[in-house]
Amino acid sequence: MGSNQYEFLHLMHQLDSYSNVPKGLIYSLRSYSFILYQSDLQNQYNEPMPWIGMYIASASMFCILAMVADLLHGLRNKKLWFPCKYFTLNAASLTIIAVAMKLPMDLNNSMPGRVDQAAKLGSMGFMSVMMSNLLPALATMNNEELVTNIIALVLLVITLVVNVCIQITTGVVSGSEFEHFVSGNRYSNPESYYNRSIAMIYVTMLLILLMVHISSSLAILKSKQIIEMKYQATHETALKDQEVQQSRRLSNVKKLKQHLRNYWIMAGTGNPQFMISCLATTSASGVICAFSTLLHVVVMLMTFGNLWDCKSDYKWSMLVILLIQFIGSVVGTIAPVSRCFAALSFKLSLKWIWNNMKVFKVESYWTQRLSDLKLGSIPFRCNRRSKLVVQNLKVVIINFCIGFQKAVVIACKIIGLIPIFIVICVFNCSYCWKWLKSMFNVFEIPWLEKHEYQDKNENDSHYVLQLQEDLELAESTMKRISNTFDRLIKKAENQEPYNLMKFLEGCIGFGGVEKFDIYHVHPLLLEELVNCWGLPLVTLTTIAISLPNIQKNKVDSLMAGVSEGLVYVTLVEETINATDDHVRNQKAAQTLWVEVEVYHKWLGNKLKRPAHEVYTGGQILQWLRDTSKKIITEVESMETRGQIDNSKFRSICANSMYRITKTILVSYQAGIDQVSQEDIFEEISMMIADLLVASLTNLPQVIVMKCHSTEIEKREASVYASIQLLGETMHMMNILQNRELPKLESRRVGIHF
Template identity: 60%
Template sequence: MVSFSSDTLDQLRNDLKSNCSRLPDGFLDFMKNLMYQSELQNKFSKPMVWIGIYIAIASLFCILPMLADLLHGLKHKKLWFPCKYFTLNAASLTAIAVAMKLPLDLNNSMPCTVDQAAKVGSMAFMCTMMANLLPSLATMESKELLINIIALAVQVITLVVNVCIQMKTGVVSNNHDAEYYGILSSNSWIIAFIYVSMLLMLLMIHTCSALLILKSKQILESKYKACHERALKDLEFQQPTVEMLKQHVSNHWIMAGTGNPQFVTVCFATTSASGVICVSSTVLHVIIMLFTRPYMKYHGSDYKWSALAILITQFTGSLLGTVAPLSRCFASLSFKVSIKRIWSHIRVFKVESYCTQELSDWKQSSIPFKFSSRGCMIVIQDLKVLILNLCVGFRKMVVVACKMTALIPIFFVIGILCCFHCWKWLKVRFDASYKVSVKTRAQTQHNRDLSQYVLQLQDDMELAERTLTSISKSVTCLIQSAEKQQPNNLRKLLEESSGFEGVGKYDLHQVREEKYVDCWSLPIVTLTTIAVALPNIQKNMFDRLIRSVREGLTYVIHVEDTLNASEEYVTSQKAARALWLEVDVYHKWLGNKLRNPAHQVNTTKEIVQWFSDTAKNMITGVESKNKKGSDDSSVYISVSANSMYRITQTILVSHHTNIDQVSQEELFVQLSSMISHILAACLTNLPRVIAMKCHTSVIEKREESVHVAAQLLGETMQIINRLQNRELPNLNPDELPFIDKWRGCFLHNFP
């Protein structure tokens, strides 16, 4: 369809009016129809500028997560840049599909250099994104991995087919005058062909990597179980010291770090090959931009100036996105032990057994479909074996090609390592001291102790000592950083009292109702509520208690989620957390304002009695309501009111007729003491919680879980040391996580 600009159409109209008598019959109608069609085309193409802006924004949404992964890797000194934000999922695939609108566009003409550069530049941007997405495949389960690989394959194949069609029809290369439109307009089909080849190679790499990941996870899981059992033998669950916990966390940190599927994926030859392809595509993109620069003011497509916005945005994304794949390419080689062993680990013409083990297992598996004819089953089985044999051969070919591609950066790595070893030799020879050598020997011995917890796919592989040192230092730095975040208010509250007797004082058996199972956090919040409601308490004491309980509940929740996660405790835990939100933020208890719960209620007895009566009325109201059907709010009120009624009745019963003589300051001190004892009893379980958080059955979440354990250990180190000096009650280790067991042990002291 021929399209004219508005000025051209106006000029044509004027010429037709002045010369209509000289034109042949029918020509005037033809020109009017042509102008009408051109006006429609101009009208239809007006939204294309906004579509171009939409493409640029979608590209930006792809760039930002890649940049976030880059910053995350630099912050945590993981120069293999794990995929945390930019991962292969439905959202990222949707954004990528929008960003690839230009090369998918079959109809719109792209005559100028900027237009052609934007179209082929989108394919370079796609190569960069695929290289960045590769490690994220390791974070998926088998079913999710299969779905996402299929979705990516459909998208890439569609893109390749559309570009090939445009190469045939001439949309990619319009062969315009190079002096005006630039040399790129007449040669863009060659560049497009190169990018199509790169995309297909990256797709094959992703497919092979997906199958490698499935088998590597099985190998790593079996080795992790053996190392985990070895680490458990070194830890005594009765009373592990802080040093033992540090060692336990370090052991699991090494297992989680080296057994991280993304870390292992970086060591694949496919990752190195994808990095080389990504760098090549970006270099070609830079060359394209150099040729495009003199012609950036020209644009002839319907996208107009938005084509330039797309070009600049995606070029920026290609440059930023190349850093991670390039770094992974070098990191995969630097993880090896030495220069001598780099070549042996590359082994160009040798394909490791785990690379094809998954397909070999499929060959030996039975067909999931049943056929009545035995001949059909034989034919299907033979066909399956034939296809899988072809797949095995194809995969071997891809792996060998990737290993050959990985030889390109190896020369740079060897040069860098040679310089490093020369510098190290000179430093040791001319600047070495006894202290440095002792430190080096100590670090080497420490690495030997940790090396038994390194997980590798092959037994003959060995992690470089500098990599092991880096991983070991990272957990040490994390624990030291967490030590600076000690909960000082909680620590001071625990130091104000000794022992655990308060666990048996807060709720006496004479008034106890077994309707709900008690948890650690519920009595802490209830006791704090009563303390907050005392109006004559100084504000600084009130604020300090609130801060202490706020810090303490953070660790109580860790204990409950780890050791009291059964269904019977969940109801009380949810009620306690909702109640604490109300008390801490709004200074209310079940909708009633604290500090002055009712008018003319000022004495200690009146305040405690008001809480008791109000709680009893709420329990009665909830029970009558439950006859018609209960809901979450009624359960929350019932649990909170039951806890308040039991505790206030205990206070009234324990003081008998002397409650009137107890001042608010005295009651506040008693409540604070009970809160301190309950917190102390609960936090004696922290060593067990830390040890349990080091281990999780989900391989993808293992590193995050150990990170939480290390952070928890650093923050509570002083608390653990102080609580270990207190004498524990006569309870079995399996009974220590439950407040009811503690309470029952102390009840005989408070008849």
């Protein structure tokens, strides 16, 4: 029983004790007990509401952190168009956004306080900012993902808009409860009028942003095809360079670096998010976002004197939501507004500005997708008359959509004039400033730097990918892309594999490769004979660290060098040898290396380091040979009984150990026990180093192959990975490029050049 009902019943008992109180009055008053009971029950139900408000605030904070992460990512990589890497459009982000939008979705909870009203209105402003930030993310999706996510966004925004319109009608979005009571009409006071007007403005902006997203998605589908065709043509041109073809062997590092620079320009200017940042819809989205945030600031100023006026069921959590979403709106505006001016800087010229102001041309890629749908066939069976009706109806609908799409694009271009006028004003101020400086004979040094850049990179423009042929990328943008490439190379050079370079210092040739399988020892299981690099390296390292009388610093140096080297060996094998058999051996090598490096075990057998009086180097080699032979026999027995388990992995590793240990034992013949463990260790280390060097000579080919990706969304990441690889191994390749390669193509070791 609630406190209100308890007090009421206590009062009724007191009235019963008075004889002069009419019984009819007491009976009438008792009818209110049920109303009080419902009120107390509702208060009990509303107790968790502040924590639900904190849940809304947490979802909003998650969105803000994602937007801030994208902001920092863009600043760190000098990408002032701020690509979406963390804050993207998918099922998870849409769910979180839906949680953050619970306040404007809430139809029946009254919002009597000023903070309550401001938080509900501010949530719509926050949604406008998030939609503006999400626009570039559309370019990262394939066709199916784009359609699915756009439909989900449409459903979310339309539901939000309908709910807000209902609340405007019912008065949930209105003035404070006290003013309603005083005036007797919830629509008569100024605050109610302002709140409803602001809500309608936000509804309009949300609908415009939704149309911007739909319009952009239609353009993206065709724009990607245009960029892809241009990329393929430029890619073929780059591959025809004879010097680049020669670089696939022991490349000239300078030419390889220029090759990557060209692909970096292609990947950067052909990046779908870079492409969408140059569209008119992006500029319009930035302008709308800025206006939304200004409106949010106005709402905050109207509420500033009543920050503790939280009278809804959410109580104090409304203030938390209001402040967090306001901060999110302010911070989230930076990226969309920056994209407006970044898009102008990409293609800025007075001629371009004049052409945009003179005529609003709608390019073909805006409506091509709709035109293709109009010409397409009907996707279901029906008779001829029905087909005629449906086809005519489809043409009418799509013609309307094409006209509407053109209207949206022209409207976006008109809105996009706002940042153009701002830039013109900035230019005028800049010219005035230069004139004033010239009065004092101050010379402009940056102009000299610009001409120097032009002379140095005059051919880079051939690799720029643009949607519109009549536009040229601004020189400042080209310089920024080139400087980013240089910075990435420099950063990667500082991450050079130190332990690997130190381990390979003594390697002068490929003699170890020739000794690796000099006696052509056949494996016990012929079907496991597959060429690879990684597994022999892991096997040889296992043998080396199993020798007991070796100094710890030498073993640690070997392990560190092999650990760093296997990263590149694995990359070489995954890029060049991608068949099922090779992949199986590569996985076996990776799994075995974890066991050897971390646990100092080989297929479950502890690599002990006993005293030298107990085991000689020859005895250890014999033990490894016999153990591997025993494992192979056990694997054959398991396969006969149908117990597959991890038998393939064990047989591959055991076969490798059997071949290598038998080769070493045969090479020393009967004198293996007279050879010191130090000599055996040095011999094996030399073979390991030579195998690593022989494998790493394939790195130029790997770099050239990896810088080209068939998927437009992953192209920039592929080139970035190639730049990272080149920077890390540049010094190594400079050392290796003049070495004579061994003629071992016919051997079973798996050498590839």
